Amino acid sequence: MSNAHSHVGERDAVISGIGQSPVGRKLGRTGISLTVEAALAAIADAGLTRDDIDGLSSYPGAVDSSPGMSPVGVPELKDALRLKVNWFSGGGEVPAQLGAVFNAVAAVSCGLANHVLVFRTVTESSAQTAGRRASVVGSGGARVSGPMQWMVPFHAVSAANWVGMYAQRYMHEYGLQREHLGQISVNARRHAMLNPRAIFREPLSLDEYMNARMVSWPLGLYDCDIPCDGSVAIIVSRADAAADLRKVVRIEAIGSALHGRDSWDQRADLTTMAAHDAAPMMWARTDLKPADVDSAHLYDGFSYLCLQWLEALGFFPKGEAAGFLAAGESRIGLGGELPLNTNGGQLSGGRMHGYGYLHEACVQLRGEGGDRQVAGAEVSVVGAGGGPLAGCMLLTADR
Amino acid sequence: MTFQPLPTITDDTAPFWDGGAVGELRINRCRKCRTWFHPPAPVCPDCLSMDVGPEVASGKATVAAFTINVQPWAPDMEVPYVLAIVELDEQRDVRLMTRMVDCAPDQIAVGMPVEVTFQAVDDIWLPLFRPAVTSSPKES
Numbered sequence: 001m002s003n004a005h006s007h008v009g010e011r012d013a014v015i016s017g018i019g020q021s022p023v024g025r026k027l028g029r030t031g032i033s034l035t036v037e038a039a040l041a042a043i044a045d046a047g048l049t050r051d052d053i054d055g056l057s058s059y060p061g062a063v064d065s066s067p068g069m070s071p072v073g074v075p076e077l078k079d080a081l082r083l084k085v086n087w088f089s090g091g092g093e094v095p096a097q098l099g100a101v102f103n104a105v106a107a108v109s110c111g112l113a114n115h116v117l118v119f120r121t122v123t124e125s126s127a128q129t130a131g132r133r134a135s136v137v138g139s140g141g142a143r144v145s146g147p148m149q150w151m152v153p154f155h156a157v158s159a160a161n162w163v164g165m166y167a168q169r170y171m172h173e174y175g176l177q178r179e180h181l182g183q184i185s186v187n188a189r190r191h192a193m194l195n196p197r198a199i200f201r202e203p204l205s206l207d208e209y210m211n212a213r214m215v216s217w218p219l220g221l222y223d224c225d226i227p228c229d230g231s232v233a234i235i236v237s238r239a240d241a242a243a244d245l246r247k248v249v250r251i252e253a254i255g256s257a258l259h260g261r262d263s264w265d266q267r268a269d270l271t272t273m274a275a276h277d278a279a280p281m282m283w284a285r286t287d288l289k290p291a292d293v294d295s296a297h298l299y300d301g302f303s304y305l306c307l308q309w310l311e312a313l314g315f316f317p318k319g320e321a322a323g324f325l326a327a328g329e330s331r332i333g334l335g336g337e338l339p340l341n342t343n344g345g346q347l348s349g350g351r352m353h354g355y356g357y358l359h360e361a362c363v364q365l366r367g368e369g370g371d372r373q374v375a376g377a378e379v380s381v382v383g384a385g386g387g388p389l390a391g392c393m394l395l396t397a398d399r
Numbered sequence: 400m401t402f403q404p405l406p407t408i409t410d411d412t413a414p415f416w417d418g419g420a421v422g423e424l425r426i427n428r429c430r431k432c433r434t435w436f437h438p439p440a441p442v443c444p445d446c447l448s449m450d451v452g453p454e455v456a457s458g459k460a461t462v463a464a465f466t467i468n469v470q471p472w473a474p475d476m477e478v479p480y481v482l483a484i485v486e487l488d489e490q491r492d493v494r495l496m497t498r499m500v501d502c503a504p505d506q507i508a509v510g511m512p513v514e515v516t517f518q519a520v521d522d523i524w525l526p527l528f529r530p531a532v533t534s535s536p537k538e539s
Binding site: 217 | 404412467472483484
């Protein structure tokens with residue numbers, strides 16, 4: 001395959017195994033317990049043993065300041081499993097949630113490790129149950145520093161506020177309506193009803209979406225994802241070291257670019273996000289085109305972020321989201337032109353913070369989707385992040 | 400006490416956060432190429448000169464995007480309120496995220512001219528914005 005890049009190093013690595021703990025509300029389990037369950041499942045799925053794992057990577061590292069946002073970091077899992085690693089990395093200053101996967105791919109591609117266990121764990125549902133709201137910065141009375149200081153003191157405290165402003169500007173510019181955003185939420189619910197592990201499995205109509213309470217105009221209740229407890233682990237392996245070739249998912253290309261300002265309010269074009277930087281980089285590293293994509297797994301922490309990914313990835317021309325989404329199920333449903341978020345996304349599946357999409361893309365490419373399987377899925381795209389955070393991957397079946 | 404998180408003050412950000420004490424919206428500017436930039440940094444993002452420092456901006460701006468927050472994120476938060484990203488008249492790509500005052504939710508619009516007004520809380524003067532009431536100086 002010809003390519004402008006002499007060495008597309010991500011093709012030296014594959015996803016050789018996947019694992020997921022139970023995902024749900026108030027599971028009543030510790031973060032490390034969920035993480036170990038997902039990790040052991042992924043190792044077994046790859047046909048490997050604990051002793052084969054020589055690398056460890058996670059996003060965003062253990063976080064104390066926001067309850068349940070990331071209760072487990074690399075050191076805790078390493079110690080629990082007594083892993084002997086040659087390379088490890090955990091932290092949040094990466095191209096969004098999938099940055100930990102990109103790091104693992106880079107480590108494998110340059111020979112620092114053969115099998116890297118990558119994980120993401122959340123216990124936000126349990127944390128909120130304990131009487132704390134995970135998503136509000138500055139409510140504890142401490143002074144706010146870093147990027148948050150330019151938003152939170154003005155009561156722009158939630159990502160719903162920041163994303164809401166971007167969505168409003170896009171509506172102003174391009175005639176998008178709430179009904180169009182609603183198609184993303186209703187579609188996610190339709191798919192969640194086919195996924196036994198999804199959190200919300202009752203039907204959701206567009207009327208219910210439109211009549212739900214407002215959160216931060218134009219975003220209402222069903223434009224916002226749902227906090228959950230759970231853990232996802234994947235194994236990134238050197239391509240020629242994968243043990244069970246039936247499970248292998250290939251990494252065709254990665255997009256990790258951030259060319260605009262690393263800021264929620266200073267980006268030059270408020271109708272775009274970092275996804276518009278990452279996606280073109282990904283397409284420049286492959287001969288595949290948007291039309292080749294069989295399933296899309298795109299961040300819907302807020303419905304509008306999913307719209308941004310669809311646009312950034314070139315599934316419709318800039319500004320034409322309304323026309324694309326108006327077609328609803330025939331376009332983004334299971335039997336549609338571009339099946340989107342087949343596991344229910346984060347809107348109905350639960351906020352696994354980027355890793356639910358990656359897990360589901362692998363499920364689809366391995367043909368293990370059951371009732372929600374996209375027939376003949378060979379190419380899937382995964383995109384995670386919003387605002388100044390974005391990272392995406394093009395994955396292919398090993399056929 | 401009502402919900403009011405406050406920023407940490409540093410040497411770089413102090414002129415921004417306490418300018419309101421004398422009614423000044425202070426924004427960093429390059430003394431060499433005259434580019435305005437925000438947030439404060441020790442280098443001009445355009446010409447890379449390190450001869451930079453705060454200067455007084457007019458406080459006039461234009462609404463670039465807004466949201467009407469309805470959800471009370473803290474128990475003592477009064478809702479709804481209007482948040483906006485505003486572009487400074489001096490240079491449109493210098494923006495502030497802010498809360499609007501004296502502005503009903505159905506009044507806010509992209510392109511609306513606004514002006515700064517300060518709210519003092521402890522040692523911080525928060526630059527809030529309101530619909531412009533003083534007319535802009537006409538170009539002669």
